[in-house]
Amino acid sequence: xxxxxxxxxxxxxxxxxxxxxxxxxxxxxxxxxxxxxxxxxxxxxxxxxxxxxxxxxxxxxxxxxxxxxxxxxxxxxxxxxxxxxxxxxxxxxxxxxxxxxxxxxxxxxxxxxxxxxxxxxxxxxxxxxxxxxxxxxxxxxxxxxxxxxxxxxxxxxxxxxxxxxxxxxxxxxxxxxxxxxxxxxxxxxxxxxxxxxxxxxxxxxxxxxxxxxxxxxxxxxxxxxxxxxxxxxxxxxxxxxxxxxxxxxxxxxxxxxxxxxxxxxxxxxxxxxxxxxxxxxxxxxxxxxxxxxxxxxxxxxxxxxxxxxxxxxxxxxxxxxxxxxxxxxxxxxxxxxxxxxxxxxxxxxxxxxxxxxxxxxxxxxxxxxxxxxxxxxxxx
Amino acid sequence: xxxxxxxxxxxxxxxxxxxxxxxxxxxxxxxxxxxxxxxxxxxxxxxxxxxxxxxxxxxxxxxxxxxxxxxxxxxxxxxxxxxxxxxxxxxxxxxxxxxxxxxxxxxxxxxxxxxxxxxxxxxxxxxxxxxxxxxxxxxxxxxxxxxxxxxxxxxxxxxxxxxxxxxx
Numbered sequence: 001x002x003x004x005x006x007x008x009x010x011x012x013x014x015x016x017x018x019x020x021x022x023x024x025x026x027x028x029x030x031x032x033x034x035x036x037x038x039x040x041x042x043x044x045x046x047x048x049x050x051x052x053x054x055x056x057x058x059x060x061x062x063x064x065x066x067x068x069x070x071x072x073x074x075x076x077x078x079x080x081x082x083x084x085x086x087x088x089x090x091x092x093x094x095x096x097x098x099x100x101x102x103x104x105x106x107x108x109x110x111x112x113x114x115x116x117x118x119x120x121x122x123x124x125x126x127x128x129x130x131x132x133x134x135x136x137x138x139x140x141x142x143x144x145x146x147x148x149x150x151x152x153x154x155x156x157x158x159x160x161x162x163x164x165x166x167x168x169x170x171x172x173x174x175x176x177x178x179x180x181x182x183x184x185x186x187x188x189x190x191x192x193x194x195x196x197x198x199x200x201x202x203x204x205x206x207x208x209x210x211x212x213x214x215x216x217x218x219x220x221x222x223x224x225x226x227x228x229x230x231x232x233x234x235x236x237x238x239x240x241x242x243x244x245x246x247x248x249x250x251x252x253x254x255x256x257x258x259x260x261x262x263x264x265x266x267x268x269x270x271x272x273x274x275x276x277x278x279x280x281x282x283x284x285x286x287x288x289x290x291x292x293x294x295x296x297x298x299x300x301x302x303x304x305x306x307x308x309x310x311x312x313x314x315x316x317x318x319x320x321x322x323x324x325x326x327x328x329x330x331x332x333x334x335x336x337x338x339x340x341x342x343x344x345x346x347x348x349x350x351x352x353x354x355x356x357x358x359x360x361x362x363x364x365x366x367x368x369x370x371x372x373x374x375x376x377x378x379x380x
Numbered sequence: 381x382x383x384x385x386x387x388x389x390x391x392x393x394x395x396x397x398x399x400x401x402x403x404x405x406x407x408x409x410x411x412x413x414x415x416x417x418x419x420x421x422x423x424x425x426x427x428x429x430x431x432x433x434x435x436x437x438x439x440x441x442x443x444x445x446x447x448x449x450x451x452x453x454x455x456x457x458x459x460x461x462x463x464x465x466x467x468x469x470x471x472x473x474x475x476x477x478x479x480x481x482x483x484x485x486x487x488x489x490x491x492x493x494x495x496x497x498x499x500x501x502x503x504x505x506x507x508x509x510x511x512x513x514x515x516x517x518x519x520x521x522x523x524x525x526x527x528x529x530x531x532x533x534x535x536x537x538x539x540x541x542x543x544x545x546x547x548x
Contacts, residue, residue, distance in 0.1 A: 054512040058497075059521055094406055221433045221458075224486040237458055313406040314437070314454055314465070325437055327454070338522075342437040342454075350489040379512060 016044060021364075023052050029126060029368070030375025034352075038361060046356035046364055048349055053379040061339030066092055066306040067166060069336065073326075074160035076341050077377040079122055082108075082115040083319035084326075084341070085164035090245065091315035091326040092166045095308035103296040104168030105247045110181070110289050111154060111163055111173075112317075113282045117188070118147040119320035120275045120282075127272060127369040128199050131208050131362075136199040143191055146184050153177045166306060168299030178290050185283050192279055200276055209272065210263030213355045213367040220266070223351040226344045227322020228278065229371055232258040232271035239318040251288050253281045268370035275372070307334055321345050321372055345377040383408040386430060386464055394420060399469075409452075409465035414477045417453075417468055421483045424455055424464065431459040435480065438490035440498045442472075442524045449475045449500060470500065479505040497522040 022033035031052035037045045057076055061069050073088045074081035086108055093100060100108075125140030148158040154173055155163035163170050199205055215225065220233045230237055238255040240248040256277035258270030312329040322344030329338040348371040356364055387401045387410050397420070399411035412420055424432040437454040453466040468477060479502040480487035491502040492511040499520035502508060510517065516533075519526050528537050 051510075051512040051514075056521060219485075222485040224434045224436065224484065235458070242458075242461060311405055314463075316436075323436070325454075327437060327439060327452070329441060338441055340437070340439045342439075346489065347486050350486055354485070 021046075023049075029373060032349075032368075032373070032375050032378075034364070036356075036361065036364065041360050041362075043356050043359055043361060043364060046352060048352050050349060050375070050378050053376045055376075055380065057380045058339055058341060061336050063335065065334050066308070066336060067304070069339065070165065071160070071162045073341075074162055075376065076380055077319070077321065077324075077343065077345075077374055078159055079374055080115055080119045080320045081159065081161050082112045082163060083317055083324055085161065086112060086246075087315050087317045087319075087324050087326045088328070088339075089164050089166045090317065091313055091328045092306070092308060094313045094315055095311055095328065095330055096166075096306070098167050098302060099300055100246075101168050101297050101300050102247075102294050103172070104298050104300065106289050106293050107169040107173050107298055108164055109246055109248070109251075110286060110293075111151070111161070111169070113286050113289070114147050114150060114154075114181070115161075116282050116320050117279055118144045118151075120279050121147075123320070123372045124195070124199070124272060124275055127366075127372075128205070130365050130369040131205070133199055133202070133205060136195060139191075139195060139198065143188060146187075150177065150181060150184060153180070165299055165302070167302035168297070170299070172298040173293075178293065181286065182290060185286055189280070189283055192276065192283075196276065200273065206262050206269060209269040209366060209370070210267060212263075212268045212363050213359060213370065214264045215266045215351070215355065217266075219351065219354070223354075224347045225322070225351065226347065227318065227320065228274040229271055229322060229344070229348055231256065231274045232370075233266040234258050234260075234270075239316055239323055243316065245315075245317060247289075250292070251285050253285050256281065268366050271370045271372075305334060307332060319344065321348070321374060321377060341380050343377040343380070345371075345373040345375075349373050349378050383462070383464055386424075386462075389430075390420065390423075393423060407463075407465055409467050411467045411469060414468050414470060417466070418478050418480060418483065420466070421453070421455070421480055425483060430457065432457045432462075432464065434458065435484040435486055435490070436463070438480070438487060438494065440494045440500055440522075442498065442522065444472065444524045447472050449498060451477055451494065451500060453480075475500040476503055477501075478503050481505060496520070499523065 017038050019036045021036050023031045033049040035047045036043055057072055060072055070085055073084040076084045121140040121144045125137040129137040152158050155161045215233050217233050220230050234257050236255050236257050241255055256274050262269050308330045310332045314325055314327045316323050316325040325342040327340040328336055331337040391398045394416055397413045397416035401410040424430050432455040434456050436456045439452050441450040449470045449472055451468045455464045491505055494500050495508055496510040496512050497520055518529055
């Protein structure tokens, strides 16, 4: 299957064919493009071409104030805006030595875990759709819609939240919302099992993914894969557990890793399965947070003219697409001197060139879906 | 292991190639000379006690007043849960540094991005092309003195003419 020698039969074109996949293609999850060189159905090379969504968010950071930059961070990854909010605020707080209120921390974790569920639902839903299963996508989006409603209740926005502020969060989470979150969790946890019956345990789905695009541990390190992609290779590494931040040390949750249960360790199915398990873990975290939710102010007193001292720092959080890092440099003025956003999709995208050699064209789509790359996060 | 100790070990291993160490900041860093970056990185990755398996981030900072561009490497060790920041100072008008592609594959894309947005040349890079911007773009936007061209491919980049055109 992996032979790439040209077809020798008479009357057929046996030369390499170059096709352009994207930038407008349903399976590319945004505006991505691949220049694919194929020999029949087998790919010789797939060269990713990114940059279509480059909005120079990093440069904008140098022109707006520290507080004013938070809404821009939303746009780095629109599926998981909360995490970019949080990591930027964490970096700014670390620089200035601002303490976040305890209730603020819990609000952050609740909002982030809801966001993680929403993001993973999109990921597993579109993944199914990419390889031909239309229905699970609709089921996943139906659940995500409830989360969008909850988010609207929490912060007034459904996609780009601008919720987390330096020192805490913009608005407190009301008790009514907490009740509705619990209702959602009660409803959602059985849905995960239903989703598994519908998609994860489906024979066609499994056979389509088992052993496809296997990533070794060495490659995962060398290409700096993060998040579910790294854990799919069997490496137990979660920033929430290993470089604890916020209130995660007080919460109990498991870090699911790939086991190669249907094929090889580190194949596409392992990465998918880690995401499904994380949905359940997020539910667990949310329930604990709602139980422990302390009283008090949701935001600390932070000056309007926020001027962190001269210095630099690097903050990271575990976003749905892995280790998201903000490297901020302050020159003591009202504006950041430099903001650098390091995202999981960027590094995941760079491995596609290597993994695509010798796989089938249809498997390329499975590979992109399993890595859960997100175009705005790559291009920023 | 403390960053201080790692720094001392580096100084012992590579005398004269490791510059100042700054430990009293939130993120301690040490400066290294550009020609030694590859061997230092390889040493940090392969040393059985240090084990910096991944290159978390590679970016640059522009300091026009000091006439320098700083390339910043964030290395992380999963085994020891430690981070080290390496900085390399380069002259602004001729910024060249050897590529780290041979040590970490991910450096390929990180370096392309820094080349695109800062204009730092990574010597020995296998595919040093622009990654974010179109190939015919002029200048490197993340440099502090970058001025946007008034037009790109016949499309105005200024806001006012666009609004005027719409009003007409």
